[in-house]
Amino acid sequence: MSTSEQEHDVRRRPDPPPPGRHHVVVGYDGSDGSVRALAWAGEEAERLGAPLRVVVCVDWHPVASPEAAGALLAPPDLRRLGEQLADQALTRLRGDHSGLEVGSAVHDWAAAVPALLEESAAARLVVLGSRGHGAFADLMLGSTSAQVAVHAHCPVVVVRPPDASEAPAATGRGVVVGADSSPAACRALVFALRAAAARGSEVTAVRAWQPPSLWGSTQHGPAHAQLVALERAQADLLAQVVADARQTVPDVVVHERVVRDHPATALLEAARGAELLVVGTRGSGGFRGLLLGSVSRAVIHHAHGPVAVVHSED
Template identity: 45%
Template sequence: MTSNMAAPVVVGTDGSEVALQAVRAAAREAAERGCPLRIVHAFIWPLMRVPLGPAPGAPADAGLRNQAWQHVNEAVAEAHKVAPEVTVDGAVVPGAASAVLLAESSAAELVVLGSRGLGGFAGLLLGSTAVQVSAHADCPVLVIRGEVPASGPVVVGVDGSELSEQAVAFAFAEASRRDTELIAVHAWLYPTPVGPGDILPLVYDLDAFREQEERVLAESVAGWSERYPEVTVRQRLVRGSPGGALVEQSRTAQLVVVGARGRGALGGLLLGSVSHAVLHHAESPVAIVRKPRTVKGS
């Protein structure tokens, strides 16, 4: 994919302003991580068996293929403005956007994309590409919603699951790299069945249950606090909806990190209800961690 041995940050572009916002964010991510940047345009038209070159009598730079390269070249130029020190590679790759980005994710440090692109319906909060890539990528996915905040904490959702632990690892590394504090949020409600045949008690000791949830939160960040002593951590235990709690925190955050699924999620779901809610409603960029690459220094 690239001559540089380091795994690249990959970003998709389609010529929209939302995509260019993602390109700018991806260029900054690549610069801060010391990675090359790979900009890809998913070129679906060859699959439609339509003419790709200029029509008879049209200018030489017309046609669908030339337009695709114009999108890529514009994005490369934008990336160079933001991070001139970063090695940038642009490519037009045949295929649908989700399939192309998922294939790219197998060798990427991070995939970055906008929340919507060209062809998206204005009434949708999030494009289908962002949802599909977040659910299945082989590396963390960063979804950009507007311009990236320059300050604010990194917020991570914690629930004690394996994916939550991976999200916590990613969030600590991000907070350290960004030189900001980390807010670990664990929201709880009364227990609910997580599988067929589960039998739950009719009466709960609320204090005991709260103490149990406090332990889940504390244990989830304890080891990582030792590994990243420079990161100030604030723990927030919230009684209520996990998705709602994270969306609320996103209003002052520069990044919200969640796992693709957590405790109690059905394996057949593309994304858990919490990550789905955060993707659609957060007011900050959102990182979805499903299969994180090895954290540097871990």
């Protein structure tokens, strides 16, 4: 049996997460992106009065090079590496949030996606950075982000870096959410209302729509009167979904905004300086499975702040 196989056989499972789906999970690997995610998760857990569980996933892939003539490098002590990273994260959290209940879980010899999905089954929220090392590297561009965001058993927040050109005074303008009548968007709206309530802020619910490019037998859009009627119908739909959501979270101010534009463009524009942008994993329209479609990819790639992804069923 090879050294790596022996190491894998003695891998120690982390302690199970606490029951009840009350805690927040944050993925940490020491990268700048995961440091941002750790800071955001600490603030959010404190805001919610929830315990925070730092999850470190460390895996090893043999590296070959021309100099090594195909020889495999000896595997590192992944358990020790993971525990060092976890201790680093806990030290940061205890320094910034002395009253926060924190713990850690080290998944050694473990790929990030299955470990994070397993952790999400018991969590109320999973927080990830937009880029990391190793298993978390290029999170927003690779399969890790798509699989975790689509298949997690709870909402996922991806902490994007802020826009360096944006003035600090422009930040903190409440929570923005994409709103339509689909089940996932309705859940996203309730999530946004709760997030705003915890922050003492307001919600901007954005209903983006585009008129049909073909109208009858011509290549023109609808006439002005018809366009006004369509826009009024969109506003009525938005008002109804907001009213339904406010039955669950009644004490939050909601600004309803109907925008005649591509949904991704409308959401990104509305979310400039916002504390949080919330989207559902499924929407009504041409793309089913929002995270695999153009809207979510644009939002996740280009938002300058945290993006929460809420599933149709958690």
